[in-house]
Amino acid sequence: MSAAKAPAVVADKAPTSSKDTKKLFGTIEVSPFVLRVLALVVLGYVFVGALYNAYRIRTYALTEYGMVIHEFDPWFNFRATQYLSKHGWHAFFHWFDHMSWYPLGRPVGTTIYPGLQLTSVAIHRVLRWMGPAYRMSLNDICCTLPCWFGSLSTLILSLITYEASSSLTAATISAWIFAIIPAHIMRTVGGGYDNECIAIAAMLSTFYFWIRSIRTTSSWPIGVVAGLAYGYMVAAWGGYVFVLNMVALHCAAIVLLDWVQNKYDPTLAKAYSLFYVLALQLHFAFLQSVTLHLSRLSRSSLEQIFALLVFIFINVLHVSEGARKKADVEVLSQATFRIRVKYVSVTCGALFVFAFAIAPSGFFGPLSSRVRGLFLQHTRTGNPLVDSVAEHQPANADAYWHYLHIAFNGWMIGLFMLPYAIYTGKNSRAVTFLFSYGIVAYYFSLKMARLILLSGPVAASLSAIILALMVEWSVAQFIWSEADEEEEKLALQGKDSQTRKVAVKKSSNENDFENSLKKIKMAFKGYKHMRLGLAALVLLLIGSGALSGPFERHSENMAHSFSNPQLMFKSRLNNGNVVMIDDYREAYFWLRDKTPEDSRVMAWWDYGYQITGIGNRTSIADGNTWNHEHIATLGKCLTSPVKEAHGLIRHLADYVLIWSGGGGDDLAKSPHMARIGNSVYRDICPNDPLCSHFGFHDQQQMKPSPMMKASLLYNLAMLGQNPAVKLDPALFSLVKSTKYGKVKVYKVNNVSQESKDWLANPANRICDAPGSWYCNGQYPPAPEIQELLAKRRDFGQLEDFNRKNRDDDYHRAYMQRMGGGAH
Structure with missing residues (x-):
């Protein structure tokens, strides 16, 4: 009996094997190995191209x-x-x-x-x-x-x-x-x-x-x-x-x-x-x-x-x-x-x-x-x-x-x-x-x-x-077997087959949700031409760049935008000519080549990295934020009235560098300078944590507030631009203005050589141990500097606003003015 049934089993399996063979468009038989190799070649080409693009677009x-x-x-x-x-x-x-x-x-x-x-x-x-x-x-x-x-x-x-x-x-x-x-x-x-x-x-x-x-x-x-x-x-x-x-x-x-x-x-x-x-x-x-x-x-x-x-x-x-x-x-x-x-x-x-x-x-x-x-x-x-x-x-x-x-x-x-x-x-x-x-x-x-x-x-x-x-589904629609073809016909005729019943039958390891998805998938079997059309459309859109094109163009434009160094950039003049604006490096090169090697340059903390990196000169602060109080001291110097500022700066710097040409210059950053300074020196903007009085009327630089008008920052930035600005040459002298006016460098007159020598003496540094490399400098003993430091409040490098000695009134006022409530 078993011997008689054996041929029947073989006979039943032979046609099934033939029907299960996949063919391109149902007619061209393609080896699965060939399909895999073709897929790997295409994917490999795209992948290598992606790695190259990752490099190219960044150059x-x-x-x-x-x-x-x-x-x-x-x-x-x-x-x-x-x-x-x-x-x-x-x-x-x-x-x-x-x-x-x-x-x-x-x-x-x-x-x-x-x-x-x-x-x-x-x-x-x-x-x-x-x-x-x-x-x-x-x-x-x-x-x-x-x-x-x-x-x-x-x-x-x-x-x-x-x-x-x-x-x-x-x-x-x-x-x-x-x-x-x-x-x-x-x-x-x-x-x-x-x-x-x-x-x-x-x-x-x-x-x-x-x-x-x-x-x-x-x-x-x-x-x-x-x-x-x-x-x-x-x-x-x-x-x-x-x-x-x-x-x-x-x-x-x-x-x-x-x-x-x-x-x-x-x-x-x-x-x-x-x-x-x-x-x-x-x-x-x-x-x-x-x-x-x-x-x-x-x-x-x-x-x-x-x-x-x-x-x-x-x-x-x-x-x-x-x-x-x-x-x-x-x-x-x-x-x-x-x-x-x-x-x-x-x-x-x-x-x-x-x-x-x-x-x-x-x-x-x-x-x-x-x-x-x-x-x-x-x-x-x-x-x-x-x-x-x-x-x-x-x-x-x-x-x-x-x-x-x-x-x-x-x-x-x-x-x-x-x-x-x-x-x-x-x-x-x-x-x-x-x-x-x-x-x-x-x-x-x-x-x-x-x-x-x-x-x-x-x-x-x-x-x-x-x-x-989407891509894999679309490609799969163009490759089917005779069994798939017969199933399509049955689906279109509204008939059911044993294969179809088995396919939609809920198996023991499936849940209701998975079974429902399978039924939907089988129902969709009867729409081969619609699937082919949709698949062709998807591949056409992806292959032609209709989907990818806008993303690629946007990325290219953004890459060009990111690639602008900002340290130097191109600009179109009124006559239509495009010129390279290289004022910032020009100023730093000037410091490097035209000032003594021991020169100290005061500038807002953003620029310190470039002053030391390009100009090779000592900076008052760099772009790090590890010392809030020192940056606040810098803000105090720049936002104080000219004479008062000079009395402080002469003990710390030989030159003052100002960005003054618009587009994120120091006047645009001035509110932050005052706020940061005021967080430590509360006499900058008494009872006003946001320093709202340090600014301009109608956002016009020719209409400064009284506090702004008196500040060193405004006078250095607007000298030569605002006829009302006059600078005492005994205090500061303009020694460098770059080609397009983006940067100005002022020499500090009557620099305290006594303070400079004191600070240059290694004996006046505080080392954590004798012979150690870790030696902090100190502020000079000049009366003006020491009086300033006596007014300083520790903002708290730990930034712990739960400290008992925190200035609750200032913190509460700052948070309320910023719309954050008191945390």
């Missing part, structure tokens, strides 16, 4: 302006890189720079994230070791580094997308989007030698190796690599706090997801523990090597407390799992819940006792204004210095369109689609990461426009996954 500034470092911070980074290359590792981390933050100086080795410098010097030395054909100057490497890392970040994001989608198409499309998305370009243009240009690659590396470490039960050792990547992130950028907490949040989310699904996987505890322990070691080893201040360690600890709690409780959960197995109960049960509560309660009690014991020591310092600003509205942090930074403003719809364009839509659509992907369980852990990352990035970018930078990767990845679904 516009280098092509148009040459190998020039941009902006403010990049000049500090470049100067620090030069120092590291010339003097070596040990000297770099023991570098106390007395050319910045004069007369105090700055311990550069303890106030910097050195990853950028270490990377550049390493590349420089490797290329030099490879031979003359590969050598590049350190300047050229620093200018080109953002372009290189733009391509590297693009590659890493494609790996993350593949982890979440298991689709080479999605990975390739994500590379194409991320290569040119403005949110990524804005911090990675050639010449934009800033920390973020390498930090994005470090961040994405950490994320990739983290989700890779929890892919399978045997992949948890990759957590070590994730920890190493995080260590590089710590060395690269202050955004390491976001990265660590993002990994911790994802870990906590997976724990909850596993619990809901009635399962427990020890892989998560192993991977996170490896990652966290190594990350913790690298983090504190780094901080202790670059800082001598407990405040930074304690603040760092507070901002990372969530990651620590996740580490503790995931291991408590792991221990309690042993008790659950011993009790032989389900994960999702009341018995297990009681076991978990018992272990967690004991742990919480121990943590409470420990925290209570160490709290009086001040270890748990307050959050910084920058971090606090992520949970408060812009201008409500209580710190006028932080509030003055334009990048801290919240993002809006225009900003999202500006930096993400259509990828913002893909991001939002993806957030709605991902819960279903998590629900079905396919790549759920990687998908959960994208979902968590997408929500957190959206929240923080809403609070601070600068953080749209963090949104670029997830927006590109989710957009790519959606586009890949």
Whole structure:
């Protein structure tokens, strides 16, 4: 009987095998191998093109302006890189720079994230070791580094997308989007030698190796690599706090997801523990090597407390799992819940006792204004210095369109689609990461426009996954078998077949929702021509650039905009000629070439990096914000009446540099100068925290308020532009006005040589130990300076607005005037 049935079985299977063979347009038989090779060739071509585009689109500034470092911070980074290359590792981390933050100086080795410098010097030395054909100057490497890392970040994001989608198409499309998305370009243009240009690659590396470490039960050792990547992130950028907490949040989310699904996987505890322990070691080893201040360690600890709690409780959960197995109960049960509560309660009690014991020591310092600003509205942090930074403003719809364009839509659509992907369980852990990352990035970018930078990767990845679904579905419509053809006919005839019944029958491992989707899919089978038309339309739109074209053009335009160094730029004159405006470098070169080497230059704190980096002269302050009181002292000098200001400046500077040519010049920044100064010296604007009387009538510079009219800032900026402005030549002399009037340099007359000599004497510096490299300078003993300092109120570098000695009246008035209430 069995022998008789055997031929029948074979006969039944033979036609089925023939019908299941896929054919192009149902007629041209194509080998699956050929199709795979063709797909790989196309995707490989697009992927390589994306990596090249990531490099190319970032080189516009280098092509148009040459190998020039941009902006403010990049000049500090470049100067620090030069120092590291010339003097070596040990000297770099023991570098106390007395050319910045004069007369105090700055311990550069303890106030910097050195990853950028270490990377550049390493590349420089490797290329030099490879031979003359590969050598590049350190300047050229620093200018080109953002372009290189733009391509590297693009590659890493494609790996993350593949982890979440298991689709080479999605990975390739994500590379194409991320290569040119403005949110990524804005911090990675050639010449934009800033920390973020390498930090994005470090961040994405950490994320990739983290989700890779929890892919399978045997992949948890990759957590070590994730920890190493995080260590590089710590060395690269202050955004390491976001990265660590993002990994911790994802870990906590997976724990909850596993619990809901009635399962427990020890892989998560192993991977996170490896990652966290190594990350913790690298983090504190780094901080202790670059800082001598407990405040930074304690603040760092507070901002990372969530990651620590996740580490503790995931291991408590792991221990309690042993008790659950011993009790032989389900994960999702009341018995297990009681076991978990018992272990967690004991742990919480121990943590409470420990925290209570160490709290009086001040270890748990307050959050910084920058971090606090992520949970408060812009201008409500209580710190006028932080509030003055334009990048801290919240993002809006225009900003999202500006930096993400259509990828913002893909991001939002993806957030709605991902819960279903998590629900079905396919790549759920990687998908959960994208979902968590997408929500957190959206929240923080809403609070601070600068953080749209963090949104670029997830927006590109989710957009790519959606586009890949469309492309793969469209291509699949043109390849079908005879069985598919027969099923189409049956569907059109309204008939049912045994195959159709089997296809729509609910299987034992499907839920109602999945079964409903299958029925919809089968119902759609009867519309082959409509599907073909829709598929052709989708491929045509994508292939012709109708969908991608606007995004590409927008990205190209934005890349050109970002590539403007601002240090120098092109402008069209009234006669139609285009000229290069190079006033800022002209002024700095003049300082370098025409002033004594020991000259001290006072300017608003923004310009300090360029004064020391390009002009090679001592600056009163640079672009760092580590010393609020010193910047406030600078604001006091510039906003005081001319004679009073001269009495102070003659003890601190030989020259005063002013930006005076419009477009973000010092007069435009003047309200911030007064507010920051007044936060420490309350006599600048008595009873007016916002210094509203320091400004102009009808926003016209020819109509200054009395306070503005009397200020040194206004008189130096408007000399020669406002006929009413007369400057006493015994106090200040105009010695340099640039070609297009963008910068003016004034010589300070009657400089106190006594104060200058006193400050130049190393014996008057305060070292933390005899023979130490860490030697703070002091303000000169001149009566004018000491009387000023006696009026100074400590704004609080810890920025702790819970301190008992805080000036509550001033803080309350400032917050109310800014519309933030009293926090």
